[in-house]
Amino acid sequence: xxxxxxxxxxxxxxxxxxxxxxxxxxxxxxxxxxxxxxxxxxxxxxxxxxxxxxxxxxxxxxxxxxxxxxxxxxxxxxxxxxxxxxxxxxxxxxxxxxxxxxxxxxxxxxxxxxxxxxxxxxxxxxxxxxxxxxxxxxxxxxxxxxxxxxxxxxxxxxxxxxxxxxxxxxxxxxxxxxxxxxxxxxxxxxxxxxxxxxxxxxxxxxxxxxxxxxxxxxxxxxxxxxxxxxxxxxxxxxxxxxxxxxxxxxxxxxxxxxxxxxxxxxxxxxxxxxxxxxxxxxxxxxxxxxxxxxxxxxxxxxxxxxxxxxx
Amino acid sequence: xxxxxxxxxxxxxxxxxxxxxxxxxxxxxxxxxxxxxxxxxxxxxxxxxxxxxxxxxxxxxxxxxxxxxxxxxxxxxxxxxxxxxxxxxxxxxxxxxxxxxxxxxxxxxxxxxxxxxxxxxxxxxxxxxxxxxxxxxxxxxxxxxxxxxxxxxxxxxxxxxxxxxxxxxxxxxxxxxxxxxxxxxxxxxxxxxxxxxxxxxxxxxxxxxxxxxxxxxxxxxxxxxxxxxxxxxxxxxxxxxxxxxxxxx
Numbered sequence: 001x002x003x004x005x006x007x008x009x010x011x012x013x014x015x016x017x018x019x020x021x022x023x024x025x026x027x028x029x030x031x032x033x034x035x036x037x038x039x040x041x042x043x044x045x046x047x048x049x050x051x052x053x054x055x056x057x058x059x060x061x062x063x064x065x066x067x068x069x070x071x072x073x074x075x076x077x078x079x080x081x082x083x084x085x086x087x088x089x090x091x092x093x094x095x096x097x098x099x100x101x102x103x104x105x106x107x108x109x110x111x112x113x114x115x116x117x118x119x120x121x122x123x124x125x126x127x128x129x130x131x132x133x134x135x136x137x138x139x140x141x142x143x144x145x146x147x148x149x150x151x152x153x154x155x156x157x158x159x160x161x162x163x164x165x166x167x168x169x170x171x172x173x174x175x176x177x178x179x180x181x182x183x184x185x186x187x188x189x190x191x192x193x194x195x196x197x198x199x200x201x202x203x204x205x206x207x208x209x210x211x212x213x214x215x216x217x218x219x220x221x222x223x224x225x226x227x228x229x230x231x232x233x234x235x236x237x238x239x240x241x242x243x244x245x246x247x248x249x250x251x252x253x254x255x256x257x258x259x260x261x262x263x264x265x266x267x268x269x270x271x272x273x274x275x276x277x278x279x280x281x282x283x284x285x286x287x288x289x290x291x292x293x294x295x296x297x298x299x300x301x302x303x304x305x306x307x308x309x310x311x
Numbered sequence: 312x313x314x315x316x317x318x319x320x321x322x323x324x325x326x327x328x329x330x331x332x333x334x335x336x337x338x339x340x341x342x343x344x345x346x347x348x349x350x351x352x353x354x355x356x357x358x359x360x361x362x363x364x365x366x367x368x369x370x371x372x373x374x375x376x377x378x379x380x381x382x383x384x385x386x387x388x389x390x391x392x393x394x395x396x397x398x399x400x401x402x403x404x405x406x407x408x409x410x411x412x413x414x415x416x417x418x419x420x421x422x423x424x425x426x427x428x429x430x431x432x433x434x435x436x437x438x439x440x441x442x443x444x445x446x447x448x449x450x451x452x453x454x455x456x457x458x459x460x461x462x463x464x465x466x467x468x469x470x471x472x473x474x475x476x477x478x479x480x481x482x483x484x485x486x487x488x489x490x491x492x493x494x495x496x497x498x499x500x501x502x503x504x505x506x507x508x509x510x511x512x513x514x515x516x517x518x519x520x521x522x523x524x525x526x527x528x529x530x531x532x533x534x535x536x537x538x539x540x541x542x543x544x545x546x547x548x549x550x551x552x553x554x555x556x557x558x559x560x
Binding site: 010067069070071074092093094096097098099100101102103104105107108109110111112113122126127128129130131132133134135136137138139140174175176177178179180181182183184192196221229232233238239240245246248253254264265271275276277288290291292293294295296302303305306308309310 | 323325328329331338350405406407410429430432433434435436437438439440441442443444445446449450451452453454456466469470471472473474475476477478479480481484489490491525526527528529530531532533534535538539541542543544545546547548550551552553554557559560
């Protein structure tokens, strides 16, 4: 039997999350077909076709898929479902939105946020904000999975692309309507896949200070910028920078937490980083319990020194 | 809108530290403080705000869980919900079965809107709302950070990975709440007293003829891999030389 992976993309560029989910699914030893549902998204299909592990690309091009809305996408996945034992998506906002809708209509209990494939029916996933790891075995015939992408490396590319097959989507009446979007534009690397993340907390004190302190350090390190929930709630940073249980989960080589106390909800989003640096003026801050390197002190003094030392 | 249905879940309090049972069967919550799931509390608050703005007439809360989940429902009533239902069971009910029970409740209650938390902070599944929308054949707007009702449609701003997206939905619809949708109110003592007199009915899953048997077998629940103890460094330059030595910068 075969696996179907639902690609995450913006109609132009395939997200790194899809390449990471592909790595997870290759552990199942089944062929993986990747579904690219989008509007004028052939460039995405061509990127997928060159990923190591893709067996076939299914491209569905229709205006209904321009914004990844759950209703048409769920109907499309359902129309393809009979051929697949495993249906998966990266645990991005899009994957989380659509896959449970498919699971319910297939009468399958989905396994969310898979961090390890143990066997074809058994998977590990974090629960309680990562304070425990559950090993769960699915008794359903089909397996529906979302993949926590920070737990897997991105699949590499191959020289010869696999075939792209175009499929006509099922027609239907979709109730939810796209009205608009405000997308963050940034020259910084993508938070979910960056090698280094510089993250700021409430101690930054204002949106201006957040930019002033975090921005240059991130620039110097070619790092992505992250934020704690407290900083996002206070309006210092936009929501798409939030790292934590309910925001993005990251596991970069280096995570630098500035003025972040380290509530378990934040730790859930970054404690699998390879090296964690914490700078905080409260020496009892819980962030120090997960930090490999900690400096107790005023971040407004230490960060400029850090930049100077980096040269 | 005539009616808003708000499903709520009782979970281990977000400030409590989960203890993994030594026999690896799960989390030991005996004697621990239980609370309303924070996302569910936000959903109750949003439903009440819609009602207070004149956009809805009645807010009904429903929970699936043990007898103690009545406390969670009483809290929602004290916040201002009109009545409550408990589908009582001591079993762990998976999101798929929760969605089936809620679907049955929705068919009886015929709400115009179901608003619920995007995930429970215990199992972290993030599935129930989407599954419910699918079973009902209703549109969905997940991860809402703003909800507005205008001209018989619901305008919902959603938090997505790349920023914010706005959808409009005809009713009936399912909305799941994200953290920044609102800040839930505190319950004043007179309201807590008043909530004791509000209607809270209790039934069991079998009343709906729905099988809540588990589809996922828990093989083991283990503590996560621990991290090596870190070190304190005194200065920024010391930190940079350590990071350089490790090839990180």
